[in-house]
Amino acid sequence: MVSLWGSKNGEEQQHGADGDHDENDNRNPSRQNREADERTRLLPHQRNDGFLDPDDPAVSPYNLFSVRAVRYVCVLFLIISFLWWVLLLVSVFVSPPAMHTRGSGFFDFSFTTLTVGNLLIGLLFFSTPSKAMEVSSLIIAGLLLLDMIIVLAVQRLRSEEGWVGIASVIWATVMALYNVMSDRVVAWGKKEEEERLTGRQETRRTVREWCAVLTATIVMIIYIIITILLTATLLLRSRDASLKPPGERFLVDGDKYKLHMACVGNVTYNAKGKRNPTVLIESGETPFEDTMDDWIYNSYQNGTIDRYCYYDRPGLAWSDNAPSPHSAGMTSDALSEALARAGEEGPWVLVSAGVGSIYSRIFSSRHVRDVHGLFLIDGLHEDLLHRIGSPARGFVLWGRGVISPLGYDRLIGAIFKGRTREDRVYGKSAYQAGKFIKAKLQENLVANSLTKNEVSQARNIQTPRTPLVVVSSGIEVRKDNEWERKQEDLTKITDNLLSWDVVNKAPHQVWLTFEGRQILERRLGELVRAK
Numbered sequence: 001m002v003s004l005w006g007s008k009n010g011e012e013q014q015h016g017a018d019g020d021h022d023e024n025d026n027r028n029p030s031r032q033n034r035e036a037d038e039r040t041r042l043l044p045h046q047r048n049d050g051f052l053d054p055d056d057p058a059v060s061p062y063n064l065f066s067v068r069a070v071r072y073v074c075v076l077f078l079i080i081s082f083l084w085w086v087l088l089l090v091s092v093f094v095s096p097p098a099m100h101t102r103g104s105g106f107f108d109f110s111f112t113t114l115t116v117g118n119l120l121i122g123l124l125f126f127s128t129p130s131k132a133m134e135v136s137s138l139i140i141a142g143l144l145l146l147d148m149i150i151v152l153a154v155q156r157l158r159s160e161e162g163w164v165g166i167a168s169v170i171w172a173t174v175m176a177l178y179n180v181m182s183d184r185v186v187a188w189g190k191k192e193e194e195e196r197l198t199g200r201q202e203t204r205r206t207v208r209e210w211c212a213v214l215t216a217t218i219v220m221i222i223y224i225i226i227t228i229l230l231t232a233t234l235l236l237r238s239r240d241a242s243l244k245p246p247g248e249r250f251l252v253d254g255d256k257y258k259l260h261m262a263c264v265g266n267v268t269y270n271a272k273g274k275r276n277p278t279v280l281i282e283s284g285e286t287p288f289e290d291t292m293d294d295w296i297y298n299s300y301q302n303g304t305i306d307r308y309c310y311y312d313r314p315g316l317a318w319s320d321n322a323p324s325p326h327s328a329g330m331t332s333d334a335l336s337e338a339l340a341r342a343g344e345e346g347p348w349v350l351v352s353a354g355v356g357s358i359y360s361r362i363f364s365s366r367h368v369r370d371v372h373g374l375f376l377i378d379g380l381h382e383d384l385l386h387r388i389g390s391p392a393r394g395f396v397l398w399g400r401g402v403i404s405p406l407g408y409d410r411l412i413g414a415i416f417k418g419r420t421r422e423d424r425v426y427g428k429s430a431y432q433a434g435k436f437i438k439a440k441l442q443e444n445l446v447a448n449s450l451t452k453n454e455v456s457q458a459r460n461i462q463t464p465r466t467p468l469v470v471v472s473s474g475i476e477v478r479k480d481n482e483w484e485r486k487q488e489d490l491t492k493i494t495d496n497l498l499s500w501d502v503v504n505k506a507p508h509q510v511w512l513t514f515e516g517r518q519i520l521e522r523r524l525g526e527l528v529r530a531k
Contacts, residue, residue, distance in 0.1 A: 052197045052198055060127070061127065061186050061190040061192075061193055062127070063189075063193050064193065066185065066189065067185060067186055067189040070181075070182045070185050070186070071123070071126055071182075073178075074119060074122055074123055074126070074178070075123065077119055077175060077178065078119040078120065078123065081112060081115045081116045081119060081175065084112055084168075084171075085109070085112045085113060085115075088105070088108055088112055088164070088168070089109065091105060091164075091324070092105055092106075092324065092398070092438070093324055093325070093445065094324055095324045099164055100162070100256055100257075100323040101160065101161055101162040101164050101321070102159055102160045102256075102257045102258070102320035102321060103157075103160030103161050103162070103165065103320070103321060103434070103435060104315075104401065104433075104434030104435045104437065104438040105164075105165075105321070105434075105438060106401045106402060106404050106405050106434040106437075107161060107165055107168075107169075107230075107234075107405045108161065108164050108165040108169070109168075109402065110405040110406075111144075111147075111169050111171075111172040111230075112168050112172070114144075114172055114223065114226060114227065115172040115175045117219075117223065118140065118172075118175060118176055118179055118223060119179070121219050121220065121223075122137075122179045122182060122183070124216075125212050125215070125216040126182070126186060127186065127190075128209050128212040128213060128216070129183045129184075129186045129187040129190065130183075130213045130217070132213065132216070132217040132220070133213070133216050133220060134180055134183045134184065134187075136217065136220030136221065136223070136224060137176055137177075137179040137180045137183060137220065138180050139224050140176045140179075140223055140224055140227050141173060141176035141177045141179075141180060143224070143227040143228060143230075143231050144169065144172050144173040144176050144227060147169050147172075147173075147227075147230060148166075148169045148170055148173050150235065150238055151165065151169055151234065152166065153238075156241035157234070157237060157241060159320075160320065190202075226406065229405075229406040229407060229408060229411070230405055230406065230407075232407065232411055233405055233406065233407030233410065233411065236407060236410055236411065236414060236424070240421045240425050242421070243421045243422065243425050245260050245317075245318040246262045246289075247261050247262025247263065247311075248260070248261065248262070248342065249261075249318060249319070250337070250338040250341045250342060251341070252334040252337040252338055252341075253322065253323070253330075253333075253334055253337070256322070256323055257314065257319075257320035257321065257323075259311060259312070259314065259319050259320075259338045260311060260312045260317060260318035260319045261310070261312075261335075261338050261339070261342060262309065262311075263278070263307065263308070263309040263342075263344065264297070264300060264307065264308055264309075265300055265305075265306055265307030265308060266306070266307060267307060268306040275345070275347065276306055276307075276528075277346070277347045277348060277349045277372040277373070278307045278308065278309055278344070278346070278348055278349070279296070279305050279307070279308035279309070279348075279349045279351055279524070279528070280308070280309050280310070280348040280349065280350050280363075281296060281308060281309070281310040281351045281352070282351070282352035282353070282356035282357070282363075283310070283312075283313075283316075283352075283353065284352075284353035284354030284355060284356045284377075284508075284509070285354050286316075286430065286431065287312055287316045287426040287430055288310045288311075288312065288317075288426075289312075289317060289426040290427045291511075292310075292351075292353060292511065293310075294511070295511040295517045295520060295521065296308055296310075296351075298517075298521070299521045299524055302521075304521050304524060304528070305524065305525070305528055309344060311335055312426075313331055313359070313439065314326060314331060314334065314439055314442075315435045315436060315438050315439025315440075315442070316426075316430070316435075316439055317425055317426040317430065318425070318426075320435075321435055321438050321439060321442075322334070322442070324445070325442065325445055325446050325450065326442040326443075326446070327446045327451045327454060328358050328359050328362050328443075328451040328454055329362050329450070329451070329454035331359055332359055332362045332363040332366060333366075335359075335363060336363070336366065336367070345370075346369075346370030346371070346372070347370055347371065347372040348367070348370055348372060349371075349372050349373045349374075349375065349524075349527055350363065350364055350371060350373070351375040351377070351524065352375070352377065353376075353377040353379070353509070353510075354377070354378060354379065354380055354508065355380045355388065355443070356379075357376045357377075357379025357380055357490075358379075358380055358382065358451065358455050360374065360376070361374070361455055361458045361459070361462070361493070362455055362458045364458070364462060364466070365457070365459075365461040365462050366458075366461075368461070368462075368463050368466075371463075371466060372467070372527075372528075372530075373466065373467040373468070373469070373498075373527040373528070373530055374466055374467070374468045374469070374493075374494065375469045375471075375527055376468075376470045376471070376490055377471050377510055377511075377520065378472050378473040378487070378508050378509075379470070379487075379490055381486035381487070382452055382455040382456060382459070383489075384482070384483070384486055385447045385451060385452050386447070386448050388443060388444055388447050389444055389445075389446075389447030389448035389449075389451075390444075393444055394441060394444040394445060397437055397440050397441040397444055398441060400437050401434060401437040401438060401441060404432070404433070404434040404437055405434060407432075409429075409432045410424060410432050410433075413429050413432075459493055462493055462494060463494070464494050464496070465494070465495065465496050466494045466496060467494075467496050467498050467530045468491070468493065468496055468498060469497075469498050469499050469500075469524075469526070469527050470487065470490055470491050470497070470499070470500045470501075471500075471501045471502075471503060471510055471516075471523060472484075472487045472500070472501070472502045472503070472510075473503065473506050473507055473510055474502050474503050474505055475505065475506060475507050475508070476507075476508055477502055487500075487502075488500075498526060498527060499523055499526070501519050501523065503515055503516045503519055
């Protein structure tokens with residue numbers, strides 16, 4: 001029976017005819033060059049040599065269990081590194097038990113971030129091994145190995161980074177070496193499968209593979225630059241660690257960190273055999289050694305005061321960073337412990353500037369019997385703590401902290417501007433250090449909560465008869481009405497105000513002008529001698 005569309009035999013005959021036609025075309029070279037028509041074969045003839053085409057998806061290094069195992073382990077390492085990264089991110093704001101480091105904590109975070117990025121690139125371009133990727137990973141591994149040696153060899157860095165930082169840099173080094181190994185394993189597996197399934201090793205790459213190699217190479221070059229900057233910053237830190245502190249460093253807060261404190265002069269006694277007051281100085285926004293040291297030492301030299309002590313708040317100059325969160329009251333407690341360990345006793349005349357006035361007032365309220373007088377130099381009022389506790393400022397500080405291990409600003413200063421160890425530890429470049437940024441971030445996080453509550457309580461506890469001197473910046477008072485009102489309010493924290501001076505043309509750091517320094521020294525002498 002004949003079908004409407006033709007018989008099966010007819011189809012077979014037609015197919016046979018087509019096949020014969022194709023075979024004739026293959027055998028006849030003249031027909032191979034003719035113009036294509038509806039009978040031209042669209043797909044090439046299959047290979048009859050028993051091998052697959054190199055572009056066949058079946059030709060893959062994933063056929064080998066060893067290659068798949070390397071990938072699975074890489075995924076596992078990425079998960080572990082990411083969880084560690086999250087833990088380090090949290091520890092910047094809240095220190096988990098046994099995970100506090102005396103340094104900033106930003107270096108171990110940077111090493112772990114680099115590790116996560118390194119493993120991620122290795123996974124994304126796992127099936128496209130290249131010599132550039134292997135060499136780049138090897139360079140990174142070598143630099144990280146050097147970082148590990150620096151951290152372990154320099155005692156101060158080893159102490160600041162702690163086991164968390166040491167573990168992070170070792171893990172980063174091992175993962176970089178693992179990337180090199182996995183790249184070589186995949187290259188070997190690719191070669192083995194190509195020889196087994198296609199009969200030869202494939203040397204050409206597709207456009208897609210070339211794009212993958214180019215992307216991976218660019219990213220790895222960026223990683224190399226980052227690692228070089230990390231290494232250079234570590235070398236700077238090791239150089240700065242050789243700068244000896246002028247005083248001693250005392251373990252505080254259950255031996256979690258060290259606080260640097262120094263005293264100048266000898267203890268003197270009055271005619272009745274009682275100790276004369278020692279001036280205890282609380283610096284402002286920057287370390288004491290770079291700001292208040294000159295005029296205080298001059299006051300000591302000309303006999304205005306007999307003795308003074310100063311310390312660096314946690315994270316500033318030679319002091320370690322404290323665990324997070326950390327409030328002004330916690331700093332005052334740490335200072336009390338350091339004074340006890342040093343064998344120092346009152347009476348004290350508390351001299352403070354800027355935000356340091358918050359710390360001095362809290363310390364005064366907790367040592368009422370030992371405080372002889374309060375001296376506030378353009379001090380920050382508790383109602384203005386929101387200025388240093390704003391979320392926007394905190395985010396900026398955190399961002400600065402994250403990139404601080406790259407140290408590009410410190411490196412530029414050291415290479416092109418002649419910045420010294422002193423500049424980086426306590427001088428004009430100290431604000432660029434991760435420790436300093438971490439201290440300011442901690443100050444920001446609790447300024448409007450814990451610290452404000454502590455200083456409010458201190459105002460209620462403060463003895464009304466304590467002698468008080470207030471010196472204000474003329475520039476700040478005239479440009480900010482709220483600052484002027486709050487300076488006036490500071491004169492009322494006790495009932496025994498000796499003087500309030502507004503120094504004309506003086507900036508926030510009043511001692512920078514000659515008139516300001518004269519007034520400060522005169523008022524300090526009056527406060528020390530006050531009865």
